[in-house]
Amino acid sequence: MGKSKKIKKLKKKLLKLRKEIKGKSGPLISPLAPKGGFPDLPEINGAEFAAVEAGVRYSGRKDIMLAKLAPGTAIAGVFTRSATRAAPVLDCEAKLGGDSGAGAAIIVNSGNANAFTGTNGKKSVEAITGAVSSVLGIPQTRIFSASTGVIGEPLPHERIVNKLQELKAALSAASIQSAAQAIMTTDTFAKGSFTEVDAEGPIRIVGIAKGSGMIAPDMATMLVYIFTDAQISQTLLQQMLSDLTRKTFNCITVDSDTSTSDTLILAATQKSSAPEITDIDSAAGSAFYDALHKVMLDLAHQVVRDGEGATKFVEVRVAGAETEADAHKIAMAIANSPLVKTAIAGEDPNWGRVVMAVGKSGAKADRDKLSIRFGDILVAENGWVSPDYREEDAAEHMKGQNLLIAVDMGLGSAESTAWTCDLTNRYIEINADYRS
Amino acid sequence: MGKSKKIKKLKKKLLKLRKEIKGKSGPLISPLAPKGGFPDLPEINGAEFAAVEAGVRYSGRKDIMLAKLAPGTAIAGVFTRSATRAAPVLDCEAKLGGDSGAGAAIIVNSGNANAFTGTNGKKSVEAITGAVSSVLGIPQTRIFSASTGVIGEPLPHERIVNKLQELKAALSAASIQSAAQAIMTTDTFAKGSFTEVDAEGPIRIVGIAKGSGMIAPDMATMLVYIFTDAQISQTLLQQMLSDLTRKTFNCITVDSDTSTSDTLILAATQKSSAPEITDIDSAAGSAFYDALHKVMLDLAHQVVRDGEGATKFVEVRVAGAETEADAHKIAMAIANSPLVKTAIAGEDPNWGRVVMAVGKSGAKADRDKLSIRFGDILVAENGWVSPDYREEDAAEHMKGQNLLIAVDMGLGSAESTAWTCDLTNRYIEINADYRS
Numbered sequence: 001m002g003k004s005k006k007i008k009k010l011k012k013k014l015l016k017l018r019k020e021i022k023g024k025s026g027p028l029i030s031p032l033a034p035k036g037g038f039p040d041l042p043e044i045n046g047a048e049f050a051a052v053e054a055g056v057r058y059s060g061r062k063d064i065m066l067a068k069l070a071p072g073t074a075i076a077g078v079f080t081r082s083a084t085r086a087a088p089v090l091d092c093e094a095k096l097g098g099d100s101g102a103g104a105a106i107i108v109n110s111g112n113a114n115a116f117t118g119t120n121g122k123k124s125v126e127a128i129t130g131a132v133s134s135v136l137g138i139p140q141t142r143i144f145s146a147s148t149g150v151i152g153e154p155l156p157h158e159r160i161v162n163k164l165q166e167l168k169a170a171l172s173a174a175s176i177q178s179a180a181q182a183i184m185t186t187d188t189f190a191k192g193s194f195t196e197v198d199a200e201g202p203i204r205i206v207g208i209a210k211g212s213g214m215i216a217p218d219m220a221t222m223l224v225y226i227f228t229d230a231q232i233s234q235t236l237l238q239q240m241l242s243d244l245t246r247k248t249f250n251c252i253t254v255d256s257d258t259s260t261s262d263t264l265i266l267a268a269t270q271k272s273s274a275p276e277i278t279d280i281d282s283a284a285g286s287a288f289y290d291a292l293h294k295v296m297l298d299l300a301h302q303v304v305r306d307g308e309g310a311t312k313f314v315e316v317r318v319a320g321a322e323t324e325a326d327a328h329k330i331a332m333a334i335a336n337s338p339l340v341k342t343a344i345a346g347e348d349p350n351w352g353r354v355v356m357a358v359g360k361s362g363a364k365a366d367r368d369k370l371s372i373r374f375g376d377i378l379v380a381e382n383g384w385v386s387p388d389y390r391e392e393d394a395a396e397h398m399k400g401q402n403l404l405i406a407v408d409m410g411l412g413s414a415e416s417t418a419w420t421c422d423l424t425n426r427y428i429e430i431n432a433d434y435r436s
Numbered sequence: 437m438g439k440s441k442k443i444k445k446l447k448k449k450l451l452k453l454r455k456e457i458k459g460k461s462g463p464l465i466s467p468l469a470p471k472g473g474f475p476d477l478p479e480i481n482g483a484e485f486a487a488v489e490a491g492v493r494y495s496g497r498k499d500i501m502l503a504k505l506a507p508g509t510a511i512a513g514v515f516t517r518s519a520t521r522a523a524p525v526l527d528c529e530a531k532l533g534g535d536s537g538a539g540a541a542i543i544v545n546s547g548n549a550n551a552f553t554g555t556n557g558k559k560s561v562e563a564i565t566g567a568v569s570s571v572l573g574i575p576q577t578r579i580f581s582a583s584t585g586v587i588g589e590p591l592p593h594e595r596i597v598n599k600l601q602e603l604k605a606a607l608s609a610a611s612i613q614s615a616a617q618a619i620m621t622t623d624t625f626a627k628g629s630f631t632e633v634d635a636e637g638p639i640r641i642v643g644i645a646k647g648s649g650m651i652a653p654d655m656a657t658m659l660v661y662i663f664t665d666a667q668i669s670q671t672l673l674q675q676m677l678s679d680l681t682r683k684t685f686n687c688i689t690v691d692s693d694t695s696t697s698d699t700l701i702l703a704a705t706q707k708s709s710a711p712e713i714t715d716i717d718s719a720a721g722s723a724f725y726d727a728l729h730k731v732m733l734d735l736a737h738q739v740v741r742d743g744e745g746a747t748k749f750v751e752v753r754v755a756g757a758e759t760e761a762d763a764h765k766i767a768m769a770i771a772n773s774p775l776v777k778t779a780i781a782g783e784d785p786n787w788g789r790v791v792m793a794v795g796k797s798g799a800k801a802d803r804d805k806l807s808i809r810f811g812d813i814l815v816a817e818n819g820w821v822s823p824d825y826r827e828e829d830a831a832e833h834m835k836g837q838n839l840l841i842a843v844d845m846g847l848g849s850a851e852s853t854a855w856t857c858d859l860t861n862r863y864i865e866i867n868a869d870y871r872s
Contacts, residue, residue, distance in 0.1 A: 007439065010446040084795030084803045116791045116803065118820030151788025152821055338774070338859075339867055346868025352587025355552045359520030367520045367552060384554030385588055423774075424868075425861045431775055432782025432860075 032305035032313050032401065032421070033189040038180065041194050041206045043173040044227045046070030046269025050170035051182035054163045056156060057111025057149060064160055065179035066167040067106040067225065068136060072270045074100055075144065076238035078245045080262035087114050087121030088145040089261060091129065095141055097234060104142040106225060106265060107132050107160070108183050110210070113261050114147035114155040124157040131161040135168050146223055146263045148210065149185055176227075180208035183223050186430060187211065187306050193298040197291035199284035201274025203230045205291055209299040211254075211306070224249070224264040224299055230288060231276035232268050240280065240289055241266045248296040251328070251418045253335050254307035266292075304419045309426030312344050313402050316418045320409040326363035327409075327416035333361035334405060334418070341423035344403065349394030351379045354405060369410030374398065468741035468749050468837065468857070469625040474616065477630050477642045479609040480663045482506030482705025486606035487618035490599045492592060493547025493585060500596055501615035502603040503542040503661065504572060508706045510536055511580065512674035514681045516698035523550050523557030524581045525697060527565065531577055533670060540578040542661060542701060543568050543596070544619050546646070549697050550583035550591040560593040567597040571604050582659055582699045584646065585621050612663075616644035619659050622866060623647065623742050629734040633727035635720035637710025639666045641727055645735040647690075647742070658739055660685070660700040662731060666724060667712035668704050676716065676725055677702045684732040687764070687854045689771050690743035702728075740855045745862030748780050749838050752854045756845040762799035763845075763852035769797035770841060770854070777859035780839065785830030787815045790841060805846030810834065 047069055051062040069075075077096050079089050107128060114121050129143035136143075147155060180190040187210050194206040207226035241264070249264065279285045305313055316334045321327035334340055337357040343350035351372050358365050368383035375397040378386045397403065483505055487498040505511075513532050515525050543564060550557050565579035583591060616626040623646050630642040647658025666673075677700070685700065715721045741749055752770045757763035770776055773793040779786035787808050794801050804819035811833040814822045833839065 004439070006443055007446065010443065080795075082792070082795030083797070083799070083801035084791045084806070113788075116788060116816070116819065118804065118818060120820065151791055152816065338863075342864050342867035345864060348868065352549075352552060355520050355587055356518070359516075359518035361519070363519070365519035368554065370520070380552070380588065382554060383552060384556065423864060425864050427774075428778050428781060428859060428861050428864065431778035432784065 028188065030188045030306045031311055034302065034305070038177050038190050039192050039194060041176050041192050042196070042204055044204055044206055044269060045173075045229045045271035046073060047227045047267065048171040048173050049175040049179040050167045050172065051175065051178040052163050052166050052170060054109065054159045056109045056159055062178060062182040063111050064107070064109045064163060064167065065182040066132070066164075066171065067179065067227070067267070068171055069104040069106070069267050070269050070271065071103040072100055073104050074232060074234040074237050074268045074270065075104055076234060076241040076266045077144070078242055078264045082262075084116060086147065086261045087117065087125045088147050089263060091122075091125045092144045092146070092263060092265070095144060096238070098141050100142070100234065102142060103138050104144065104267065105132055105136055105138055106144045106146075106267075108146045108148070108223060109155070109160055110183050110185050111149040112147055112153055112155045113149050113151050115151045115261055117152065117154055120154050124155040127157045128160055131164055135164045144265060146261065148183065148223055148261055176206060176208060180210070183208070183210040185210065186308060189306055191299055191302040191306065193295045193302070195291045195294050197287050199230075199274045199277060199287045201272060203228060203272045203274050203288060203291070205230075205295045207295045207299050209303055211303040223261070226264075226266045226292075226295060228266070228268050228292070229270070229272040230268045231270045231272055231274065232288070233278075236277065236280065237266060237268050240292060244289070244293050244296050248293070248300045251331070251416070252300045252304050253332060253418065253420050254304060254310070301419060304421050307421035308430045309424040309428075310421030311401070311424055312422040314344060314420050314422065315402075315404050316420065317404065317406040317415070318409065318417070319406070319415045320411055321414040321416070322364050322409075322412040324414045324416060327414045328418070329363040330358055330361045330365070330407065330409070331416045331418035333357045334407070335420035338423055341420065344398065345422040345424045347395065347398040349374050349379070349391060349398050351394075354407065355380070358407060364411060365409060366411060371408045371410065373404070373406040375400075375404050464624065466624045466742045467747055470738065470741070474613050474626050475628050475630060477612050477628050478632070478640055480640055480642055480705060481609075481665045481707035482509060483663045483703065484607040484609050485611040485615040486603045486608065487611065487614040488599050488602050488606060490545065490595045492545045492595055498614055498618040499547050500543070500545045500599060500603065501618040502568070502600075502607065503615065503663070503703070504607055505540040505542070505703050506705050506707065507539040508536055509540050510668060510670035510673050510704045510706065511540055512670060512677040512702045513580070514678055514700045518698075520552060522583065522697045523553065523561045524583050525699060527561045528580045528582070528699060528701070531580060532674070534577050536578070536670065538578060539574050540580065540703065541568055541572055541574055542580045542582075542703070544582045544584070544659060545591070545596055546619050546621050547585040548583055548589055548591045549585050549587045551587045551697055553588065553590055556590050560591040563593045564596055567600055571600045580701060582697065584619065584659055584697055612642060612644060616646070619644070619646040621646065622744060625742060627735055627738040627742065629731045629738070631727045631730050633723050635666075635710045635713060635723045637708060639664060639708045639710050639724055639727070641666075641731045643731045643735050645739055647739040658698055660735055662700070662702045662728070664702070664704050664728070665706070665708040666704045667706045667708055667710065668724070669714075672713065672716065673702060673704050676728060680725070680729050680732050684729070684736045687767070687852070688736045688740050689768060689854065689856050690740060690746070737855060740857050743857035744866045745860040745864075746857030747837070747860055748858040750780060750856050750858065751838075751840050752856065753840065753842040753851070754845065754853070755842070755851045756847055757850040757852070758800050758845075758848040760850045760852060763850045764854070765799040766794055766797045766801070766843065766845070767852045767854035769793045770843070771856035774859055777856065780834065781858040781860045783831065783834040785810050785815065785827060785834050787830075790843065791816070794843060800847060801845060802847060807844045807846065809840070809842040811840050
């Protein structure tokens with residue numbers, strides 16, 4: 001190779017490394033994204049979707065979505081418990097449980113969270129929901145809005161209002177994928193999930209979600225919209241949703257930071273030919289409950305799989321705790337620990353840090369009854385490293401993309417599982433750089 | 437420049453960048469280290485120190501320290517509340533408050549935490565404290581030990597025991613600096629502090645500390661040893677120590693992870709010519725209390741200043757909360773938030789993330805009464821950005837090395853302050869790589 005060619009090659013390498021250092025060459029799509037891309041979601045009778053470009057903050061991409069729901073649609077919801085929650089969250093909370101006779105709509109923008117925007121925030125919500133109400137002919141008390149993006153900047157709501165006729169014209173039962181794309185912020189892939197269940201007749205459940213940072217849901221999470229054609233009352237729908245949120249979205253964490261805007265809305269259009277579900281314990285009720293659980297868990301996992309900078313998906317399974325609350329506390333302490341998460345990023349089976357996280361969780365623990373597994377490998381038991389443990393085996397497991405950390409407390413029979421991702425340089429780069 | 441020279445130069449640059457990426461060229465000393473290096477600590481009458489190389493894990497550096505304390509020395513201590521605390525911590529806790537007639541000793545090793553080492557851990561503590569007792573002629577119940585380093589590996593205690601004669605021979609009132617060096621792990625500088633107070637006579641207080649990761653003390657912090665010649669009872673000393681720990685070490689955080697080994701021991705040799713302190717509210721008592729506060733706060737700040745990967749020292753001041761517990765909760769939620777800490781690393785005055793952290797803290801908050809300052813710059817008030825706020829001003833403040841985030845809740849008069857550092861790529865590199 002000639003010297004000029006060598007210089008050229010070295011310069012190219014230099015450029016590549018510089019880019020790597022500056023974090024400009026992060027993955028365009030999370031390595032943990034589901035293979036096969038966005039799923040082929042079936043239509044839900046009674047639900048139509050549209051998404052258009054409004055230029056709220058981003059340009060050259062769709063950034064607002066509208067869902068129009070048929071008269072009779074029951075709406076259940078769970079929201080962030082943050083004391084500084086955003087104006088649209090407060091508005092949605094107040095509207096839950098209202099009369100469903102005239103249908104409902106959901107309007108969402110990305111790019112601006114309309115959070116910590118004082119009285120202006122409330123005015124923006126009123127302007128948007130009022131305009132959607134006029135355009136669709138649905139009472140304002142049935143228009144649910146959400147905003148996601150930067151906190152503390154005024155929302156240019158007229159940009160959204162100006163696009164409502166265009167949105168209305170675009171409404172179609174087949175457009176849910178573009179709705180999922182429109183609500184993305186730092187997400188690297190759109191998130192969708194569906195299932196169909198036989199509950200004395202077919203019921204469909206489809207859902208979309210967004211979220212990749214500021215994720216440690218307290219009550220609900222991110223923006224998640226789930227649609228079903230089930231015939232079910234708002235009260236029973238809300239009961240199932242609240243219960244399942246505890247086992248799904250409240251068990252995931254990317255960075256332990258809880259958003260001001262987390263919103264999960266579940267709409268049941270009542271259009272299925274399956275008879276009405278009236279009891280959570282009936283065969284049909286429990287089939288629907290399990291199906292809803294499946295969709296919520298899938299969406300929750302996809303949120304973790306798009307965690308900012310994530311390269312590993314980690315399940316933390318805690319068993320043998322005295323109470324379920326203790327098991328959850330321990331699972332979340334492990335899943336949130338920066339030292340555990342950086343060890344995972346470094347593919348280091350550093351089980352000592354798992355012990356540390358158990359210890360700091362505040363839950364009851366007996367050091368000498370604790371056992372820890374990485375995947376199928378027994379790492380520690382009886383308060384010390386297992387006699388059969390070989391670090392090479394655990395190190396091999398850590399090289400995988402889907403990891404399991406299992407802890408048995410040896411104290412009781414309560415269990416809990418949490419899901420998290422690793423903590424990498426890329427997370428720092430994304431977040432030290434987000435607004436610039 | 438000739439082509440060969442150019443190739444050489446480019447190769448050199450490439451090597452440098454590669455090293456940077458691998459985190460091999462991180463700062464040897466934290467940019468936040470106190471100017472002027474380790475302070476010139478005065479001797480404490482009744483306290484002698486020694487440090488030697490025992491090769492517990494590290495080679496080519498001193499890794500064990502011994503402090504010998506005169507008969508009559510009162511020992512106070514606070515320890516981690518972790519449920520998986522290490523064997524030496526459990527041993528120290530049990531020994532507090534014992535008869536001080538025969539003096540006392542402190543033995544510490546770095547490189548291995550002797551944590552989660554089962555019954556072997558306890559045996560190691562007994563072997564070490566028993567041997568120190570024999571060599572120094574001090575009852576075993578007065579030998580306080582600590583270990584810091586990797587969790588879960590057996591401590592080769594015979595390496596320590598074999599060095600005790602050498603340690604004893606090296607004991608000197610002037611050797612405290614080498615003791616401070618011997619207890620370092622990922623620390624980039626040795627931490628020392630002192631003050632002298634006139635309490636109807638001169639009293640000296642000197643202290644040393646170690647710690648730079650796994651730092652979110654729950655009860656005490658890291659390894660901290662403070663020595664004074666004050667005449668004071670163990671009971672009063674313990675009372676002052678516990679009270680001041682709440683205001684100093686329990687208000688710092690590097691990464692929200694609580695160590696299994698945090699230990700703070702305060703020894704009073706009773707050798708000062710100042711009369712005995714018998715009342716915390718007397719002039720002498722409060723002068724001593726304030727002096728102790730000063731040394732503890734200085735050491736706590738030095739621990740943050742050596743936070744893994746830290747480039748900014750951040751004071752988080754919360755005022756106007758309803759209760760002191762709420763103020764502390766809010767200050768720690770801000771200080772622990774990965775999104776706040778990465779924004780600081782990126783010199784981004786992202787006050788929206790401060791709002792988020794206030795909201796998730798669990799403390800009482802009214803969004804519309806909140807005000808936020810960065811340094812002297814009023815950023816937000818009445819639930820929104822201040823009309824006079826110019827982002828350039830705040831961005832300028834963020835470029836500094838010592839930052840202030842001040843939050844007024846507008847609800848009451850309770851206050852609390854926390855100290856933290858930024859979260860940088862270097863933290864990830866250190867911790868994804870610690871054991872390799």
